[in-house]
Amino acid sequence: xxxxxxxxxxxxxxxxxxxxxxxxxxxxxxxxxxxxxxxxxxxxxxxxxxxxxxxxxxxxxxxxxxxxxxxxxxxxxxxxxxxxxxxxxxxxxxxxxxxxxxxxxxxxxxxxxxxxxxxxxxxxxxxxxxxxxxxxxxxxxxxxxxxxxxxxxxxxxxxxxxxxxxxxxxxxxxxxxxxxxxxxxxxxxxxxxxxxxxxxxxxxxxxxxxxxxxxxxxxxxxxxxxxxxxxxxxxxxxxxxxxxxxxxxxxxxxxxxxxxxxxxxxxxxxxxxxxxxxxxxxxxxxxxxxxxxxxxxxxxxxxxxxxxxxxxxxxxxxxxxxxxxxxxxxxxxxxxxxxxxxxxxxxxxxxxxxxxxxxxxxx
Amino acid sequence: xxxxxxxxxxxxxxxxxxxxxxxxxxxxxxxxxxxxxxxxxxxxxxxxxxxxxxxxxxxxxxxxxxxxxxxxxxxxxxxxxxxxxxxxxxxxxxxxxxxxxxxxxxxxxxxxxxxxxxxxxxxxxxxxxxxxxxxxxxxxxxxxxxxxxxxxxxxxxxxxxxxxxxxxxxxxxxxxxxxxxxxxxxxxxxxxxxxxxxxxxxxxxxxxxxxxxxxxxxxxxxxxxxxxxxxxxxxxxxxxxxxx
Numbered sequence: 001x002x003x004x005x006x007x008x009x010x011x012x013x014x015x016x017x018x019x020x021x022x023x024x025x026x027x028x029x030x031x032x033x034x035x036x037x038x039x040x041x042x043x044x045x046x047x048x049x050x051x052x053x054x055x056x057x058x059x060x061x062x063x064x065x066x067x068x069x070x071x072x073x074x075x076x077x078x079x080x081x082x083x084x085x086x087x088x089x090x091x092x093x094x095x096x097x098x099x100x101x102x103x104x105x106x107x108x109x110x111x112x113x114x115x116x117x118x119x120x121x122x123x124x125x126x127x128x129x130x131x132x133x134x135x136x137x138x139x140x141x142x143x144x145x146x147x148x149x150x151x152x153x154x155x156x157x158x159x160x161x162x163x164x165x166x167x168x169x170x171x172x173x174x175x176x177x178x179x180x181x182x183x184x185x186x187x188x189x190x191x192x193x194x195x196x197x198x199x200x201x202x203x204x205x206x207x208x209x210x211x212x213x214x215x216x217x218x219x220x221x222x223x224x225x226x227x228x229x230x231x232x233x234x235x236x237x238x239x240x241x242x243x244x245x246x247x248x249x250x251x252x253x254x255x256x257x258x259x260x261x262x263x264x265x266x267x268x269x270x271x272x273x274x275x276x277x278x279x280x281x282x283x284x285x286x287x288x289x290x291x292x293x294x295x296x297x298x299x300x301x302x303x304x305x306x307x308x309x310x311x312x313x314x315x316x317x318x319x320x321x322x323x324x325x326x327x328x329x330x331x332x333x334x335x336x337x338x339x340x341x342x343x344x345x346x347x348x349x350x351x352x353x354x355x356x357x358x359x360x361x362x363x
Numbered sequence: 364x365x366x367x368x369x370x371x372x373x374x375x376x377x378x379x380x381x382x383x384x385x386x387x388x389x390x391x392x393x394x395x396x397x398x399x400x401x402x403x404x405x406x407x408x409x410x411x412x413x414x415x416x417x418x419x420x421x422x423x424x425x426x427x428x429x430x431x432x433x434x435x436x437x438x439x440x441x442x443x444x445x446x447x448x449x450x451x452x453x454x455x456x457x458x459x460x461x462x463x464x465x466x467x468x469x470x471x472x473x474x475x476x477x478x479x480x481x482x483x484x485x486x487x488x489x490x491x492x493x494x495x496x497x498x499x500x501x502x503x504x505x506x507x508x509x510x511x512x513x514x515x516x517x518x519x520x521x522x523x524x525x526x527x528x529x530x531x532x533x534x535x536x537x538x539x540x541x542x543x544x545x546x547x548x549x550x551x552x553x554x555x556x557x558x559x560x561x562x563x564x565x566x567x568x569x570x571x572x573x574x575x576x577x578x579x580x581x582x583x584x585x586x587x588x589x590x591x592x593x594x595x596x597x598x599x600x601x602x603x604x605x606x607x
Contacts, residue, residue, distance in 0.1 A: 029441070030437060030440070030441060032437065056437075056440050056441065058436070058437070058440070060433070061462060061463075061465075061466035062462055062463075062466075064430065064433070064462075064463075065430070065433040065436075065462070065463055065466065066433075068426070068427065068430035068433035068434050068437075068463075069433050069434065069436055069437035070437070071424075071426070071427075071430070071433075071434050071437070072424065072433070072434035072435060072436065072437030072438040072441070073437040073438070073440075073441050075424050075434070075438065076404075076437070076438045076441040076442050077441075078441045080437075094427060095427065095430070098427050205404050205422040205423075205424055205438065206404070206422070206442060206445065207401050207402035207403060207404060207421075207422055207442075207445050207446075208400070208401055208403075208420070208421060208422050209401035209402065210401075213416070213419075213420055213421050213422050213423065214422050214423075215416040215422070215423045215424075215425070216423070216424045216425065217407070217416065217423075217424075217425035218425060219413055219425055
């Protein structure tokens, strides 16, 4: 298979290969990474596939080096990507802060595993706060996308490069160990930009031939309010992104008396749980944010006053944003554990039953 | 060709007697002489030279502490026909960025590293550097560097010269007219090494830091002579002739 796809074709692929393939199709010309379970197949696949696309692959000596290579590649105007799993993403946070500060576009994939510390190599969603609240030092935001299927992973990876270039901001794809290891058919679509992408000429580093030198820097010492102004500029950009980017999926929420809120792979389990719950006489629905930052508040607001069951593979991180989006006046229930716990439909339905029973008792 | 072309006509923030000023001028002169200003991309380090872009009329990227070799690896791989210059101090290159330094050299990346060794942390005002001499007083070694506790000064040229990756490695100094002349020659060889596509080159420059050494100008020149005893000058690796 060469670089250009003739027409949409379905292929059985592993998650860790899917986002690499999508990146290459979207014109990613630089990848640097460091092996870590459960996402090592990404670098392996890229090492094989990069040549077909005239892309550069570097196995970096460290996660820090990999993210800083992205800092350079992006400054040179190249579409670039790195991927890792939780402990590796922690190491990258220094570089991510610099990249966000310098407003350089790039795409980072986190195939989340159990933590804290070395944790384990099971899937997890415990890096939610790190992903959506900044992660490194300073006031900055990443655009965070949460696919739940490999098709979404493929499509969102392509879109991620457009968001990154359009907003000059790093984009994080928040997956998990299941998504990375999952094998399922994916329609390999041709890349078409979804946004009117701006030229990089005004800032890119390529040597100053025929123009004034460009400087990419994050140290803003003087005048004294320079950094304040830069931060205000960043916040204005984040506000603009908030206004423009809000992706969310809903399933049977219209008549739902209780709505499961979940993202990523957990939402997939939640969707099936909705159907089983309904067979059991519980009118359940599912709300699944695709953009975790910006959080799709507008979708949640419509369900104000309804009861929610928040399911996540962590001890209550995602639930905070769900509560915030509803200004804390809904009824919230929680089902979540860290460390390698996976939700199954039985547990979710059982929880829904418990909630319903409690209502009966109370009325 | 005038030296002002690459060097901006502006006052530098460096202290009187600081080695950076001299090295900046030499680099700017060479960039002009080789006529590579318009294809140069330089890395400004964390440290006193972070404001490099205020003095050089070239594209500059300011890198995190220690990470410049990785940043510039990527830029050179993406834009192989550009001239990529990495400017780093001792703390940056040989402490927080040792990993990046060693592996970038080991990959033989076709970039040029200018390494300012003044045996002290300048920007943070005088703490021990990886190259601080045994017995040297700094703000974190108030009784002098103890080798049984703080270890030995790191000899970067000797370390990197053991590897197969690098092409050209030399140590020079800037505490005399003769030394400055030699430094320019060494930098020219290193620049040429990259321009000829021959791979990784590094020039370590023993430089003065009178402010943090708490020395007057004359004694700071003498201190560099003392540094030369621990850090001997010379070419540690040169395989440029193996390329055709």
